[in-house]
Amino acid sequence: MEIIVIVGVALMLLVVVVVQSFQLKALRQFKIESVGKPKPVQVSGPTADELEAKLKVAYEAKIGEATQTFGTDLQATSKRLTEQVSRLTTTVIEEELEAYQKTLEEVRKVATQAIDQIHQAVEHQRVELRQGMEAELASEKKQLVDKFDAKMGDVVASYISESLGSGVDLGAQMQFILTSLEAHKDEIRKDLLNGV
Amino acid sequence: MAFELPGAVYSPQLLESVTYDIQQYLDWYRQNQIRAKVGAKPKAEPNHSDETVLVIEAWLDGKRPTIESLEGLVKHLKELKLPEIHVMLAALPNLSQRASLVDWLRANTKPQILVSFIADRNLGGGIVVRTPNHVFDYTWKQELIAGRDKLAGILKRV
Numbered sequence: 271m272e273i274i275v276i277v278g279v280a281l282m283l284l285v286v287v288v289v290q291s292f293q294l295k296a297l298r299q300f301k302i303e304s305v306g307k308p309k310p311v312q313v314s315g316p317t318a319d320e321l322e323a324k325l326k327v328a329y330e331a332k333i334g335e336a337t338q339t340f341g342t343d344l345q346a347t348s349k350r351l352t353e354q355v356s357r358l359t360t361t362v363i364e365e366e367l368e369a370y371q372k373t374l375e376e377v378r379k380v381a382t383q384a385i386d387q388i389h390q391a392v393e394h395q396r397v398e399l400r401q402g403m404e405a406e407l408a409s410e411k412k413q414l415v416d417k418f419d420a421k422m423g424d425v426v427a428s429y430i431s432e433s434l435g436s437g438v439d440l441g442a443q444m445q446f447i448l449t450s451l452e453a454h455k456d457e458i459r460k461d462l463l464n465g466v
Numbered sequence: 467m468a469f470e471l472p473g474a475v476y477s478p479q480l481l482e483s484v485t486y487d488i489q490q491y492l493d494w495y496r497q498n499q500i501r502a503k504v505g506a507k508p509k510a511e512p513n514h515s516d517e518t519v520l521v522i523e524a525w526l527d528g529k530r531p532t533i534e535s536l537e538g539l540v541k542h543l544k545e546l547k548l549p550e551i552h553v554m555l556a557a558l559p560n561l562s563q564r565a566s567l568v569d570w571l572r573a574n575t576k577p578q579i580l581v582s583f584i585a586d587r588n589l590g591g592g593i594v595v596r597t598p599n600h601v602f603d604y605t606w607k608q609e610l611i612a613g614r615d616k617l618a619g620i621l622k623r624v
Contacts, residue, residue, distance in 0.1 A: 419614070426610045430590035438557040438587060444566060447555070447593045450604035451570060459575045461600045462549055 273358075276351050283340055290336065294329065469527075469542065470578065472520040476568040477582045478550055480517055485543045487518040492536055550580045554594035556605075558585040 301322070313321070451458070475481055490512045498508045522531065525539045553567060568581050586594075592605035610617075 422611050422614055423607070426607050427588035430607055430610075431588050433590075438591070440555060440557045440559055440563055443556070443591045444563060446591065447604075448566070448570060450593060451567075451574070451595070454602060454604065455574050458595055458597070458602055461597050461602075462551070462575045462579070464599075 272354055273351070276347055276354070280344070280347060283343060287336070287340060290333070294333070297329075469525055471548075472517070472524050473565070473568060473572070474517045474520055476564065476572075476580060478580050479582065481543065481546070481548075481580065483515060484518045484521045485540060487512070487514040488522065488536055488540050488543075490514075492533065492540065495533060548578050548580050549576055550582065550598070551575075552582050552584060552596040554584045554586050554589065554596070554605075556585065556587055556589045556591050558583060 471481070475484055491514060494509060494512050500506075501508050521543075522536070522539065525542075526535060529535070551571065553571075559567065564581075564583065567583075571581055572579055588607060590606035590610075592603075592608070594605055595602040
């Protein structure tokens with residue numbers, strides 16, 4: 271808005287200069303034409319020259335003054351205009367930079383959120399996978415242990431049977447048998463006394 | 467004095483066998499009495515086991531045997547309600563081993579208990595005592611199964 275005002279002022283000053291130029295030109299033309307025409311007022315030559323000289327001096331003085339004023343105004347205007355442009359440019363750049371930084375910050379925030387979400391999803395998936403694998407391993411281990419336990423009796427019986435063959439010497443075991451009975455005498459007696 | 471089964475009659479099978487022997491003898495005696503009345507040739511006296519003799523002697527306790535007393539013995543034996551246990555070993559024990567086990571069981575549990583023996587080679591060694599309510603397993607097989615954790619530990623170390 272200020273730029274428009276300044277430009278407007280400059281244009282007005284330019285128009286003033288142009289108008290004064292035209293007036294000066296018309297005045298010269300009138301002077302030239304006045305020389306050939308009959309003069310209603312008889313002015314002596316020296317007086318006319320004097321008047322013309324005075325007029326010329328006055329006119330040139332005015333022109334010089336106007337030119338000086340215009341130059342001064344133009345310089346001031348130019349300075350102000352430069353300052354304004356500089357200020358505007360700085361403001362625009364700052365605003366743009368601010369907007370850019372804001373956008374960059376938002377993008378960074380969104381990217382960070384996305385990364386966090388991805389990280390959480392990956393972590394969740396990792397935990398689920400780990401839990402699933404652990405459960406599967408535990409189940410498999412339990413199945414193996416159960417199978418081993420279930421077959422343990424058969425394995426031991428087969429091993430004993432095949433290892434000893436038919437040569438079981440009960441006589442050699444009698445001491446072990448009687449010792450075992452002696453060690454559990456109380457529970458056997460208690461069971462028989464209570465149960466029969 | 468209360469009648470007690472001799473130690474030699476330690477199992478339900480032996481008790482049944484003794485009862486059967488005495489019943490056979492009573493039947494033979496009655497039949498021979500009838501045969502004598504009708505003039506028929508008498509039958510030979512049936513065989514009986516040593517355990518039967520021991521039971522009859524314990525029952526009579528030095529008194530003279532009569533048909534009535536033997537009938538009373540059969541009735542008494544049939545009505546006996548003695549506790550029974552089953553003993554399982556890796557092989558069937560011989561007489562001496564049976565006597566040792568029965569003596570120990572009767573001395574440490576109940577004096578009139580009946581014991582039957584079963585063999586299972588898969589046990590390897592030791593003894594299983596099965597009462598009406600419980601099974602007491604002191605066999606090598608059971609020891610090995612109970613020590614499965616040790617086996618697992620050994621397998622891990624190997």
